[in-house]
Amino acid sequence: MNIPDIMEKGGIAMWPLLLLSILALSTIIERSFFWIRFLSKEKQITKIILKTASYDWDAILKTSQNHSKHPICNFLYTPLKLKDPDPEVFHLALESSADDELALMRQGDKLLEGVIALSPLLGLLGTVLGLIGSLGNIQISDLGTSSTRGVTLGIGEALISTAAGLIIAITSLTFYRIFQSLWFNKVRVFIKISSELDLIYQQHWLKINSSDSKNLNENYNE
Template sequence: MNIPDIMAKGGIAMWPLLFLSILALSTIIERSFFWIRFLSKEKQIIKIILKTASYDWDAVSKIAQNYSKYPIGNFLYISLKLDNPDPEVFHLAMESSADDELTLMRQGDKVLEGIIALSPLLGLLGTVLGLISSLGNIQISDLGTSSARGVTLGIGEALISTATGLIIAITSLTFYRIFQSLWFNQVRVFRKIGSELELIYQQHWLKINSSNSKNLHETCNE
């Protein structure tokens, strides 16, 4: 059977299932491109920012800004653009930016969750409606005759919508779990990189304040 035949034999439930399949496919493609683009650059961005921060803190904000279109770059840039903040303020800024970026990285998850839940139910609804139509036309006297074979064929066609709904749900669930695993891995990466950058900044902040205190002390002595 070709697609028009499947749509016709699957019943009215096939049309919302077609819409869900298109929605699922577009979401999967968009999210796949996002993760491929992001992960291909992530290690390079982290290496450059941490290396710059370790030897030239004043330049690291500009470097991070160049990568602010990537989630990991924007996450770090939000804190780095602050002007010599207290370490506690720096920490809070990093936590806030991490929450924002991680939330944005889950775009599309709710769509896939809805498709996973709705597709099997719509498929089952299509099958039930098909069975009602097929069994409603059979009479006791038709049992064992050629009319009964027509009903059997109708029941088989009614199961098309259930199979379609399950295929859509299984495909969506597979990619949903993949995207979820990638997201959970990013939570660990953000925590690790955030901690390393905070440690570098604390050393920088202590050095700056120690220098300022020394200069102030020398000025007072003069």
């Protein structure tokens, strides 16, 4: 059977299932490209950011701007643009920015969750409606006669919607779990970067304050 035949024999429930399949497929494609771009440059950008921060803290903001399309640099930009903040303020800015970026990285999850929940139910609904239509005209006297062959065929066609709903739900669930696994791994990456950058900034902040204190003492003595 080709797609038009499947749509016709599957019943009215096939149309919302078709819509859900299109939404799920577009989300899967978009999220797949996002994660491919993310993973392809993640280690390189992380290494550049932390290396730059260790040797020249003032240059790290420009480095993050040069890779502004990457989620890691977007996450770091908000705290880095602050002008010599207190370490506690810097830490809070890191946490807030990480929460915002991680939330953006979960775009499409709610849609996939909806598809996973609705697809089997719509498929089952299509099957029930098909069974009602197939069994509605049968009479007890027709049992065991050739007139029931059409009922058997109708039941087989009614199950098409259930199969379609399960296929859509299983496919969506597979990619949903993959994206969830990638997201949880990136949470650990963000925590690691935040901890290392927080430590580097504390050393930078202490150096700045010790220099300022030294200059104040020299000016006072003069």
